[in-house]
Amino acid sequence: PPQALHRAIPPFAPYIPVALLPSLAFILLSATFALAFYFSTLPKTTLPVREVAVASTASILGGFGVVALFCSMGVYL
Amino acid sequence: MLAHWRSGLPLFLLTTLAPFFAAGHSFENTAIVRTVELGGSVVHVTTTYAVKALEDGASVYTIALGEKEKESTSWLAAKIKGQSVKLHVEQHSLNLDGGVYLYDVNLPAPLKTGGTTNIVVETVQTHVTYPYPEEASQKDGQSLKYESDLLVLSPYDTAVQRTKIRSPFPQIHSYTEPEVEYTQDAAVTKSGATLTYGPYKNIPASSSNQFAAEKQQRIFVHFSYEHPILEITKLERAAEISHWGANLNIQDNINLLNAGPKLKGHFSRLEHQSQSFFQRPAPHMLPGLTLHLPAGIRDVYYYDLVGNVSTSKLRTTSSVPKGSQSNQYSVLELKPRYPIMGGWNYSFTLGWDSPLADSAGWDKESGKWIVGIPVMTLIPGTVVDEEELKIILPEGATDIEFHPPFPALLNRLSTHITYLDTTGRPAITLAYKNLTDKHAGIVYVAYKVPLSAHFKKPVVVATALLGVFALAFVWKRVDTRIQKQK
Numbered sequence: 001p002p003q004a005l006h007r008a009i010p011p012f013a014p015y016i017p018v019a020l021l022p023s024l025a026f027i028l029l030s031a032t033f034a035l036a037f038y039f040s041t042l043p044k045t046t047l048p049v050r051e052v053a054v055a056s057t058a059s060i061l062g063g064f065g066v067v068a069l070f071c072s073m074g075v076y077l
Numbered sequence: 078m079l080a081h082w083r084s085g086l087p088l089f090l091l092t093t094l095a096p097f098f099a100a101g102h103s104f105e106n107t108a109i110v111r112t113v114e115l116g117g118s119v120v121h122v123t124t125t126y127a128v129k130a131l132e133d134g135a136s137v138y139t140i141a142l143g144e145k146e147k148e149s150t151s152w153l154a155a156k157i158k159g160q161s162v163k164l165h166v167e168q169h170s171l172n173l174d175g176g177v178y179l180y181d182v183n184l185p186a187p188l189k190t191g192g193t194t195n196i197v198v199e200t201v202q203t204h205v206t207y208p209y210p211e212e213a214s215q216k217d218g219q220s221l222k223y224e225s226d227l228l229v230l231s232p233y234d235t236a237v238q239r240t241k242i243r244s245p246f247p248q249i250h251s252y253t254e255p256e257v258e259y260t261q262d263a264a265v266t267k268s269g270a271t272l273t274y275g276p277y278k279n280i281p282a283s284s285s286n287q288f289a290a291e292k293q294q295r296i297f298v299h300f301s302y303e304h305p306i307l308e309i310t311k312l313e314r315a316a317e318i319s320h321w322g323a324n325l326n327i328q329d330n331i332n333l334l335n336a337g338p339k340l341k342g343h344f345s346r347l348e349h350q351s352q353s354f355f356q357r358p359a360p361h362m363l364p365g366l367t368l369h370l371p372a373g374i375r376d377v378y379y380y381d382l383v384g385n386v387s388t389s390k391l392r393t394t395s396s397v398p399k400g401s402q403s404n405q406y407s408v409l410e411l412k413p414r415y416p417i418m419g420g421w422n423y424s425f426t427l428g429w430d431s432p433l434a435d436s437a438g439w440d441k442e443s444g445k446w447i448v449g450i451p452v453m454t455l456i457p458g459t460v461v462d463e464e465e466l467k468i469i470l471p472e473g474a475t476d477i478e479f480h481p482p483f484p485a486l487l488n489r490l491s492t493h494i495t496y497l498d499t500t501g502r503p504a505i506t507l508a509y510k511n512l513t514d515k516h517a518g519i520v521y522v523a524y525k526v527p528l529s530a531h532f533k534k535p536v537v538v539a540t541a542l543l544g545v546f547a548l549a550f551v552w553k554r555v556d557t558r559i560q561k562q563k
Contacts, residue, residue: 006449018432044553074430
């Protein structure tokens with residue numbers, strides 16, 4: 001019966017504790033901002049290795065940062 | 078009965094199913110007592126059948142409900158008197174005598190010949206009372222009329238039966254005094270706020286259309302009722318589950334109707350203020366509502382078409398463990414912008430967030446999350462005419478199973494799109510009708526969310542940002558000057 005099973009199983013726990021989300025959002029988004037600034041200062045090269053690396057890191061950090069930001073603002077995704 | 082059969086097939090069916098119709102002879106009712114507790118929009122009826130088995134091994138007892146009674150019954154449960162285990166009740170799918178509905182109750186143990194038992198059938202009826210007079214001014218009182226069938230139907234012979242109708246308030250204005258052939262004494266007696274129709278003796282098997290047409294009568298009770306009568310014409314409940322935010326958001330869109338007598342004349346603010354000053358409010362006026370919301374909620378919002386409603390008071394309690402039957406609840410006192418007079422409607426939206434750990438758990442064996450979502454917020458004595466419950470699961474949820482506490486009128490799976498969604502979230506929609514206090518159950522949903530689905534949102538945002546970076550990359554390499562530099 002679902003009722004007994006529902007009571008017995010351990011409660012839901014997110015991968016990242018909710019209390020950490022605001023601080024995480026701040027750190028990740030500041031890092032994204034800093035890396036984006038750094039990206040804007042990079043010189044043009046034939047093989048844009050550094051640009052691609054900086055852009056990818058900034059994007060990933062920004063992705064998680066935006067999701068954490070939404071959750072800390074009360075829009076629970 | 079034979080006149081109804083036109084071809085040979087129904088006759089063949091009749092002979093093969095004859096043993097089932099012999100059910101009329103396997104029991105005898107020694108006494109039937111029906112107690113009706115009158116209320117505003119909800120009426121509770123408890124019928125106790127004292128039965129005696131006439132043959133060995135009788136284990137299925139059949140109860141009968143007339144057509145009007147069946148239409149108004151929104152909840153039915155049977156048990157043996159003194160025990161709390163609910164018996165299995167099944168409606169007959171074959172209904173030869175249209176107009177009478179039969180339900181089979183499975184007894185816990187078969188009875189021997191001469192064995193007796195008491196079966197208690199509780200039903201809840203909705204929309205069986207109506208305000209009479211239909212209009213009342215602000216100063217008038219409120220009275221309701223209740224109508225019902227006089228005799229309790231049964232496919233078995235009944236030795237004696239009586240119906241007790243109890244009014245919650247002492248004033249009963251009038252009641253039907255029928256002519257009944259089953260008694261020598263007065264057909265109805267009144268004692269305080271209780272009317273007793275009966276005892277009526279030696280009633281034969283009464284679950285046929287012929288009996289209903291000839292012997293059944295309607296009775297009316299006109300009584301005063303001192304509380305406002307609440308009816309929720311439409312309830313739309315949306316429950317949204319978030320795994321990143323570990324949050325369950327529940328939002329109710331409620332259309333509230335005061336189902337009392339319609340207001341006669343105009344609404345006088347002066348009269349309303351003087352009533353509240355002298356503390357003599359009109360019985361059909363609803364100034365506000367007190368709701369019991371779950372424990373551990375936060376960020377409660379209450380707004381209507383005009384905007385946020387600030388005339389409310391909330392007292393929360395801290396979370397209780399998931400699934401515990403504690404009686405801790407948060408109290409929300411709502412005061413709409415205007416007092417709801419008879420016949421007036423009020424629509425509002427009420428919502429809150431609660432930690433997902435209070436409602437959901439992780440089942441390691443099946444690899445699924447199981448969440449329990451209440452069907453509605455219980456408002457005592459109120460009937461919900463129509464409800465639509467929408468449960469929105471996280472994006473990418475698969476293997477969805479749901480267990481409603483009672484069958485829904487219809488259910489469907491759809492896709493709901495909200496913030497930062499790409500493929501959308503699965504949403505289960507359940508539709509209900511005529512819900513009462515007894516229907517305040519919990520829907521259990523089990524679902525799986527693969528790890529990749531959890532990362533969908535951050536990856537989508539990252540892709541969008543990468544797109545911006547790519548645009549900047551291209552922009553740096555394109556010469557946008559109008560005149561070439563020499």
